[in-house]
Amino acid sequence: MTKKITALRITLVFSLLGFAFLAILVLNVNTGSVSIAPKEILRIVLSGKSDGSSIGNVIWKIRLPRLLAAAVLGGALSVSGFLLQTFFRNPIAGPYVLGISSGAKLFVGIMMVYVLRYVSGVPFWAVMAAAFAGSMLVMLFVLMFAQRVRSMAALLVIGIMIGSICTAITDFFITFADEANVANLHHWSMGSFSAVSWPNLHVISAIVFTALALSFMLSKPISAYRLGENYARSMGVNVKLFRVALIGLSSVLSACVTALSGPISFVGVAVPHMTKLLFGTSKPAVIIPGSFLLGGVFCMGCDLIARTAFAPSELVISTVTAVFGAPVVITLMINRQRRRGDD
Amino acid sequence: MTDGYVFSTEGLCVGYRGKALINDINIRLEKGKILALIGPNGAGKSTILKTVTGQLPAISGKTFVEGRELSRWPRGELAKKLAVVLTERVRTEMMTCFEVAAMGRYPYTGRFGALTAEDKRTVRDTLRRVRADDIADRDFSQISDGQRQRVLLACALCQQPEVLVLDEPTSFLDIRNKIELLDILLETAREKQTTVILSLHEIDLAEKVSDLIMCVRGDHAEAPDTPDRVFTDAHIKELYGITQGSYLVNRGSVELVKTQGEPRVFVLGGAGSGLNHYRELQKRRIPFAAGILAENDMEFEVARALAQTVVSSPAFETASEETKARAEEKMLSCGTVLAAFDPAAQTANPNTGLLETARRHKLNIVFSAGELQ
Known part of the structure; x- marks a missing residue:
């Protein structure tokens, strides 16, 4: 009886998310300094490329790439957060909270400021590599400390501290850098989905969707890991390999986001949690695709607000995601505390 | 292998x-x-x-x-x-x-x-x-x-x-x-x-x-x-x-540390009637002696774990005159008697005789640890 209700709920929520995804996509293309009729949007989008008209250019060169970037990166951040939460068995773990995004930012920053002196224009793959290296380095630090602390709050504090150190070092370099480079870096580090080019988007999408598929393949061991490392091992999970896979995939996913649009806050924590609440389960085979979809919807929504709330001024994307995401984190902390008080 | x-x-x-x-x-x-x-x-x-x-x-x-x-x-x-x-x-x-x-x-x-x-x-x-x-x-x-x-x-x-x-x-x-x-x-x-x-x-x-x-x-x-x-x-x-207290395997029971000192109360038990009294005395930290108990009596091991002295007789034998004399001497030196057994129901209990002796010597006879002080 309840099995059927659960299955029905999952189908229903998926359809709802799919609908929301499409709706916000259309709304997003439609909204802006130039408003375009939905019929016109459909015609231009379906034609597959810009027809050369100004409206066509607005859609294909500005709005669509930005929008798709928001969708893909939002999804990537959410899945990255979910994998980290699984790894640390901690609902508030996430790439931003643990300082991993700041690590990526530090490395990208150093590269932008110092490499740009010698070569004009940094190739995107180099930014990507720097972001990944930074993510991994911070991840290693967090792992080192995480072995010694068991409490969720301590892990959070460690993440924030490491993040602050990275930000401090980044600021230090910025202080002594050329102004032109700084402007470049500053724009990037604020986090934004604007200025995403099609080729970069293609590269990132390929990586993100591969990582997403691999994460989905891990849903069985993730499922067992919900009972803890030792139980997972006793069921036959190769825990060492599994942990490496989790860390690798979540780092790749968050590095993609950071490389393309700078650090974005709280999405990785808030979205997986909201997804679990929506679906009423923590089954990874549902939560991985579910949080990818919801992450896309969430980020497109936040980007819409960032663009339009104080138009023509544009808000930093993290400002908007923080407004919605931070309360979720606080709620999680309070609930956890309360539950602990119970037992 | x-x-x-x-x-x-x-x-x-x-x-x-x-x-x-x-x-x-x-x-x-x-x-x-x-x-x-x-x-x-x-x-x-x-x-x-x-x-x-x-x-x-x-x-x-x-x-x-x-x-x-x-x-x-x-x-x-x-x-x-x-x-x-x-x-x-x-x-x-x-x-x-x-x-x-x-x-x-x-x-x-x-x-x-x-x-x-x-x-x-x-x-x-x-x-x-x-x-x-x-x-x-x-x-x-x-x-x-x-x-x-x-x-x-x-x-x-x-x-x-x-x-x-x-x-x-x-x-x-x-x-x-x-x-x-x-x-x-x-x-x-x-x-x-x-x-x-x-x-x-x-x-x-x-x-x-x-x-x-x-x-x-x-x-x-x-x-x-x-x-x-x-x-x-x-x-x-x-x-x-x-090193202190005991674990009685046969009963599966844990007994706390026995109270040290010269026994002040002599418990007349038998057939399990003394069990609660031993534990009550232990809780009140009153040193006591117990007897006469057959060695197969269900309360014998607990008595041994908690009492300073236990006067006992071998299983399936009636208490010898010598045992009775030992018990009487111990009882008289305690001065107070706690009568745990029911004389009406346990007519074969050797303690019936001891209780009479206690009455004759006008010892202080109580029926629960609560009556002491």
């Missing part, structure tokens, strides 16, 4: 970080047997269990399951032979009890862990066996400790193991849940021929549930032996290093 044994260890040495804690552990278990590990806290029971289940590397020696060494089993195959219930607290998020139990099907399901109709039937049957079918749809994080332990046991049983290892499964449970859990284990061992290895704090329960007992004591583990040979008062006292 390992033929015919479903589980065995050979010269196993366990410890942490390369440091040996317990050497030369040799266990051999046939199908359907229950082995209990007992011993004081920190003696290494958990370390042994973690090692034989592969959670902790062995320092040296080998563990065999169905004659094959632990490390030679492919992970997935071993999970079908060996299952565990751990002491650690499991915290889940939005997982029903059914889902938790169904994780035990892990070694049997395909790449994405989808449950077949048969898997689901196994899970439901197992939940019924551990008497948790009524909570199958409840959230695992919102049930009681006793229920949680049963669902985790169901998870392990869903692996359909040959060997089931449980680390202190009764620790957080109330007495009813302890009894029920051990009953399920006994049933599993007898009906499914599953071999069970568990560590227990409650030695009285260990005695009752297991076929073999292994005493673990910090630096070494004794060879597993049958409960009747392991459970003697002296052995248990020595194993746990009990």
Whole structure:
């Protein structure tokens, strides 16, 4: 009886998310300094490329790439957060909270400021590599400390501290850098989905969707890991390999986001949690695709607000995601505390 | 060496970080047997269990399951032979009890862990066996400790193991849940021929549930032996290093430290009538003597554990005149008599005579410890 209700709920929520995804996509293309009729949007989008008209250019060169970037990166951040939460068995773990995004930012920053002196224009793959290296380095630090602390709050504090150190070092370099480079870096580090080019988007999408598929393949061991490392091992999970896979995939996913649009806050924590609440389960085979979809919807929504709330001024994307995401984190902390008080 | 044994260890040495804690552990278990590990806290029971289940590397020696060494089993195959219930607290998020139990099907399901109709039937049957079918749809994080332990046991049983290892499964449970859990284990061992290895704090329960007992004591583990040979008062006292108070094996009861000093009360008991009075006097810290008790009297051992002096007579014999004289002398020196037995009902009780003597000597006669001071 309840099995059927659960299955029905999952189908229903998926359809709802799919609908929301499409709706916000259309709304997003439609909204802006130039408003375009939905019929016109459909015609231009379906034609597959810009027809050369100004409206066509607005859609294909500005709005669509930005929008798709928001969708893909939002999804990537959410899945990255979910994998980290699984790894640390901690609902508030996430790439931003643990300082991993700041690590990526530090490395990208150093590269932008110092490499740009010698070569004009940094190739995107180099930014990507720097972001990944930074993510991994911070991840290693967090792992080192995480072995010694068991409490969720301590892990959070460690993440924030490491993040602050990275930000401090980044600021230090910025202080002594050329102004032109700084402007470049500053724009990037604020986090934004604007200025995403099609080729970069293609590269990132390929990586993100591969990582997403691999994460989905891990849903069985993730499922067992919900009972803890030792139980997972006793069921036959190769825990060492599994942990490496989790860390690798979540780092790749968050590095993609950071490389393309700078650090974005709280999405990785808030979205997986909201997804679990929506679906009423923590089954990874549902939560991985579910949080990818919801992450896309969430980020497109936040980007819409960032663009339009104080138009023509544009808000930093993290400002908007923080407004919605931070309360979720606080709620999680309070609930956890309360539950602990119970037992 | 390992033929015919479903589980065995050979010269196993366990410890942490390369440091040996317990050497030369040799266990051999046939199908359907229950082995209990007992011993004081920190003696290494958990370390042994973690090692034989592969959670902790062995320092040296080998563990065999169905004659094959632990490390030679492919992970997935071993999970079908060996299952565990751990002491650690499991915290889940939005997982029903059914889902938790169904994780035990892990070694049997395909790449994405989808449950077949048969898997689901196994899970439901197992939940019924551990008497948790009524909570199958409840959230695992919102049930009681006793229920949680049963669902985790169901998870392990869903692996359909040959060997089931449980680390202190009764620790957080109330007495009813302890009894029920051990009953399920006994049933599993007898009906499914599953071999069970568990560590227990409650030695009285260990005695009752297991076929073999292994005493673990910090630096070494004794060879597993049958409960009747392991459970003697002296052995248990020595194993746990009990220097004060006592543990009475036959009664399965713990008695606190006897009150020191010159006895002030003489308890006339018999046929269990003195039991509550001994404990009451102990709680009030009043030193006392007891008599005359036959050595097979149900309260004899408790009296011996708590009283300064016990005047006793051999089992199945009437008390000799000499015994009566000794009791009388002791009673007179105490000055106060606590008459616990019922003279009307126990006419053959030698204490009837002692009570009369007490009356003749106008001793202070009371009927409960509460009347003293």
